Every structure is written in structure tokens, then in C-alpha cells.
Amino acid sequence: MSVAQKLHDLLESGIHRIGEIEIQTNACNSRYSLFHHADSDLFTKPSFGGLEVHEGPADAREISTYAEDGTYRFTKGQVNLKRGWVMILENEDELRLALDQFYPACVGLFIAQKGGILEIETLREKLNRQTGMYRFARTISDAGAQKLVQEICGPAHQCAKKILWKIDADTPLDDSEASRFNGIPGNFPETEAIPLLCREACNHFVAECRKAAKTEHEAKSAGGS
Amino acid sequence: MPIAPKPDSALLIVGHGSTENPDSSTPYFEHADEIRRRELFAEVHCCFWKEEPSMREAFYLIDSPEIYVVPDFISEGYFTQDVIPRELGLTGPTTEVRGKTFHYCLPVGVHPSMTGLILRRAKEVAPDVDPAATTLIITGHGTGLNQNSTKAIRDQVDQIIASDAGYAAVLDAYMEEQPFIAEWDKLSQTPNVVIVPFFISDGLHSYQDIPVLIGIENEVGAAASQREVFRHNPHHVRGKTLYYSSAIGTERLLADVILDQVHDFDQIHKIL
Numbered sequence: 501m502s503v504a505q506k507l508h509d510l511l512e513s514g515i516h517r518i519g520e521i522e523i524q525t526n527a528c529n530s531r532y533s534l535f536h537h538a539d540s541d542l543f544t545k546p547s548f549g550g551l552e553v554h555e556g557p558a559d560a561r562e563i564s565t566y567a568e569d570g571t572y573r574f575t576k577g578q579v580n581l582k583r584g585w586v587m588i589l590e591n592e593d594e595l596r597l598a599l600d601q602f603y604p605a606c607v608g609l610f611i612a613q614k615g616g617i618l619e620i621e622t623l624r625e626k627l628n629r630q631t632g633m634y635r636f637a638r639t640i641s642d643a644g645a646q647k648l649v650q651e652i653c654g655p656a657h658q659c660a661k662k663i664l665w666k667i668d669a670d671t672p673l674d675d676s677e678a679s680r681f682n683g684i685p686g687n688f689p690e691t692e693a694i695p696l697l698c699r700e701a702c703n704h705f706v707a708e709c710r711k712a713a714k715t716e717h718e719a720k721s722a723g724g725s
Numbered sequence: 726m727p728i729a730p731k732p733d734s735a736l737l738i739v740g741h742g743s744t745e746n747p748d749s750s751t752p753y754f755e756h757a758d759e760i761r762r763r764e765l766f767a768e769v770h771c772c773f774w775k776e777e778p779s780m781r782e783a784f785y786l787i788d789s790p791e792i793y794v795v796p797d798f799i800s801e802g803y804f805t806q807d808v809i810p811r812e813l814g815l816t817g818p819t820t821e822v823r824g825k826t827f828h829y830c831l832p833v834g835v836h837p838s839m840t841g842l843i844l845r846r847a848k849e850v851a852p853d854v855d856p857a858a859t860t861l862i863i864t865g866h867g868t869g870l871n872q873n874s875t876k877a878i879r880d881q882v883d884q885i886i887a888s889d890a891g892y893a894a895v896l897d898a899y900m901e902e903q904p905f906i907a908e909w910d911k912l913s914q915t916p917n918v919v920i921v922p923f924f925i926s927d928g929l930h931s932y933q934d935i936p937v938l939i940g941i942e943n944e945v946g947a948a949a950s951q952r953e954v955f956r957h958n959p960h961h962v963r964g965k966t967l968y969y970s971s972a973i974g975t976e977r978l979l980a981d982v983i984l985d986q987v988h989d990f991d992q993i994h995k996i997l
Contacts, residue, residue: 502788561754565747574744576777600770600786604778608785617823618785631807699782703775704744 504592506611507599510694517693519603519660520581520685523595532595534587534602537686543586551586557594560587560601575704576603577659577696579685609697621700624668627709636717637710642667644712646674652708653698654678660685661698728765728988735789736766738983739809740797740925742776749926750776752974753797759980766793774804780812784823791826793990795983797974799834799865799923800877818994828994830986834877834923838985840884842976847919850958851968856891860913864906865923866930867899875899878923900934907938910963917959917966925974927955941969 501509511532516523522540524533535543535551542549554563567573567580581602589595599607612618623645627638640648645667652658654677662683666672673679683695701709738757743749753771761769772783794813796805809815814822815829833839847861863885865878878897885895893915898906909918920939922931936942941960960967973979 572745572747574776605782605786609782612785621781629811631811632803702779
């Protein structure tokens with residue numbers, strides 16, 4: 501069964517939210533509507549309450565690239581998706597294409613997790629794999645890595661994804677808002693939403709590890725001199 | 726080169742992306758859209774080094790059991806030879822990864838059909854010039870760390886010269902190694918000059934750095950979506966008429982080069 505077909509089944513089971521996006525299924529014609537959940541009231545009004553209408557998935561990338569304040573959303577897990585639009589999609593394939601722009605790979609990751617085939621990589625496995633300019637990132641201390649998770653991850657910072665990974669096989673993340681977050685912004689019921697999942701630290705986190713590792717190294721060198 | 730439809734296969738386009746420049750990934754998505762429109766594959770996806778979806782998540786995007794991976798890069802090098810294979814788990818031209826078959830093609834920049842794309846872009850940006858009175862310059866970063874991209878540009882220059890496109894001269898020039906693009910006027914003997922940046926995306930180099938080096942901007946400006954710099958051709962500067970193109974990767978028909986690499990993979994590895 502394809503990802504699009506499984507997505508259809510998830511919606512049939514009562515799921516209607518992913519990230520900040522509400523998914524409305526029109527039972528009459530099997531079409532789908534996507535809009536920012538904060539615009540739910542407008543969606544129910546005539547002419548979608550003035551929401552800008554987009555037919556098909558083509559504009560999903562443009563809508564999700566910048567936040568309302570013009571900031572570039574380079575991580576799509578940020579909780580600052582623009583409002584003021586509604587996207588009408590003809591079928592599950594178009595819906596899947598749109599959601600893959602708004603929340604890249606998140607539908608597939610959730611389906612894999614439900615199917616028991618999602619592979620997780622610890623932070624140390626990730627860092628030890630890096631070469632070139634990111635190789636130095638592996639020298640970051642566990643304490644430094646734990647601190648970075650709390651400073652960079654989580655809905656209050658760059659990303660509202662549920663962190664599935666640990667520092668290493670034996671070292672879980674310290675308790676924090678970021679480590680506790682379930683990948684569903686807005687305290688929404690878990691049975692009604694596709695959580696955003698983080699199966700391994702992203703390139704941005706690795707880049708931050710590198711900077712932090714350099715700072716640690718400089719501090720140690722200064723302390724020893 | 727047209728390819729036969731592959732209804733059971735996926736195409737995975739790999740790009741670099743950027744955490745600072747939103748225009749960086751635009752070309753890859755446009756190439757994917759163009760190929761998707763042609764309905765040649767069961768599915769077409771993009772994945773990135775610095776943006777989402779990452780190469781590490783790409784596996785979970787794909788339904789098809791067979792995937793053609795094409796690096797949307799202008800040359801071979803560290804990314805195509807080390808990073809991409811490592812991140813996708815590829816160990817050779819064809820690799821089985823968790824029950825799926827991945828075919829790893831060569832990057833777009835090294836395919837001979839890039840030559841036609843460059844000539845097309847040069848013609849588009851300067852439609853009224855006489856090639857016989859024009860120098861065509863292909864420009865890139867040029868750095869000791871990236872000999873492969875310099876080679877890719879030099880190869881394109883050789884191929885354009887061999888193609889009898891009719892330009893008075895075809896040259897390579899670089900931001901950080903000789904011959905320097907900043908000396909484009911001294912390198913050219915003709916009244917007209919066309920410069921085509923050999924990058925996939927428009928960004929800091931094509932928006933900011935090169936315009937300052939070639940004298941069409943006085944100072945470095947803001948990074949994002951500086952498309953204005955490409956809209957004022959020709960530029961009358963340093964006693965010549967200069968036409969400055971956006972990065973070659975912004976040509977939507979680079980999609981054809983992606984397909985050419987898929988075709989060539991099948992030819993070389995005899996996939997039926």
C-alpha cells in the first residue's frame with residue numbers, strides 16, 4: 501500500500517491535524533482542504549472567510565518558506581507557519597504532495613513508525629559519521645550536547661518535532677520541554693494528529709554541535725594555558 | 726535524450742540547500758516539478774544536505790522498490806563521492822537498502838548535455854548579440870578545495886568551443902583562482918561579453934559576490950531573492966556591453982540533464 505493510501509486510512513481513522521495544519525476531508529467528493537488550524541473559524545464561513553484559495557499542491561512550498569514576519573523557515577518544524585490561506589486538493593496523491601512540502605517526509609516517517617520499521621540513530625552515531633568540516637562536532641561533551649538540545653530543539657525554539665533519539669544507546673536526553681514534546685503543537689489529542697518526528701539529529705543540530713565543540717575546546721585550552 | 730517511462734521507479738534528486746538562502750533549493754524543486762509533469766516515474770522527490778527532507782529521511786518518502794538517485798550538483802567531488810553515498814547508505818552504482826534498490830547516477834554538471842543548456846542560457850540572456858563579436862565566459866567559484874568544479878567548467882568550455890557555437894572566444898574564469906572573473910574585461914577582446922555562472926542555485930555568489938567583482942554592483946547587498954541584478958541586462962561597464970545570467974541551475978530544462986544521467990546509468994549498467 502502506498503504512502504498516499506495509508507494517509508487516506510489515517511484520515512479515515514479520525515486524524516485531521518499535522519503540525520499547525522488542519523486537514524478537512526470532504527466526504528461528498530473525496531477532496532481535501534488544508535489550512536492553518538488558527539483559521540478554522542474562517543474556513544467554515546462563506547468564501548472561506550476571505551482565506552486565499554490555492555488549488556492543488558503547487559503553492560505549498562511558497563506558503564511554507566517564510567513566516568509571517570518574513571523569516572526564512574529553514575526547518576519546517578517551526579511553529580510559525582503563515583496563516584490566511586486554504587489549499588484544495590483533489591485526492592490523496594495531491595494531499596501527500598502538499599504535506600511533503602509543508603512537513604517534509606513527516607507522513608512517511610509516522611507511517612514507518614506505526615509499521616515498526618522506523619530506524620533511529622543516536623547523536624553519537626550521527627556525529628561519529630561526519631567527515632570534513634563537521635568531523636570536529638564529535639568532540640562535543642555529553643553535557644554540551646544535552647544543553648544544545650534544550651537551546652535549539654523543541655517548539656519554543658527551532659523545531660516542534662518529537663525527538664526519538666538519545667545521546668547514545670545508554671544515555672537518554674535530560675528531561676526538558678524539548679525532550680518531552682510529543683511532536684503535536686498546541687496540546688492537540690494524539691489520536692487526532694500525525695506527530696512530527698525526528699529520527700536523528702539534523703544537519704543544523706550537527707552544525708551547532710561543531711560550534712559548541714569548538715567553544716569547549718577553546719575553553720579547555722585557555723584553562724590549561 | 727528521451728527516456729522510456731519507468732512506472733515502477735522513483736527519481737530522487739539530491740541537492741545541497743541552505744539554512745540562510747531560501748532560493749537555494751528552488752531549482753531542485755523546479756527540476757522535480759518539470760520531471761513530475763512528464764509522468765516518467767512513479768514518483769519524484771527531492772532531498773537535501775542542509776534542508777528538509779534530509780537524505781536521511783528520503784527513504785521514508787518513497788513507495789517504489791527501485792530508485793534512481795541523481796545528484797543535482799555541478800561537479801563530482803566531496804559531496805557526490807563521500808557525503809551523498811554515506812548519507813543514503815550507497816556502496817556502489819547499485820545498492821540494496823532495506824529492501825529497496827538504489828541506482829546512483831552521476832551529477833548533472835558533468836554530463837555533455839550541460840553544454841546545450843549553457844548555450845541556450847547565453848542566447849536567452851543576450852538574444853540580439855552577434856556571437857562573433859562576443860566572448861562567452863563560464864564562471865565558478867574556483868578554489869584549491871574544489872578542483873573538480875574547476876575541471877567541470879573547463880570541460881564545458883572545451884565542449885562549447887568544439888560545438889562551433891560561433892562565439893569569438895569562450896573562457897573560464899573564477900572568483901578565487903586565476904583567471905579571475907573580476908578581470909573579465911581584460912580577458913575579453915570583444916565589445917560584448919556574456920557571463921554564465923556555473924552554479925545550481927542563485928545565492929550569495931551570483932547575487933552578491935560576482936556582481937561586485939564584475940562591476941555591475943558597487944557593494945554587497947541583502948542575500949535573499951536578489952533577482953533584480955539579473956533584470957538589467959545589458960550593463961554598459963568598463964567600456965564593454967556585458968550580459969550577466971543567473972545561475973545555470975535555474976534553467977528549468979536542467980531536468981533533461983537529470984534524465985540524461987538516468988539514461989546513461991541504464992546504458993552503462995545495462996538495466997533493462
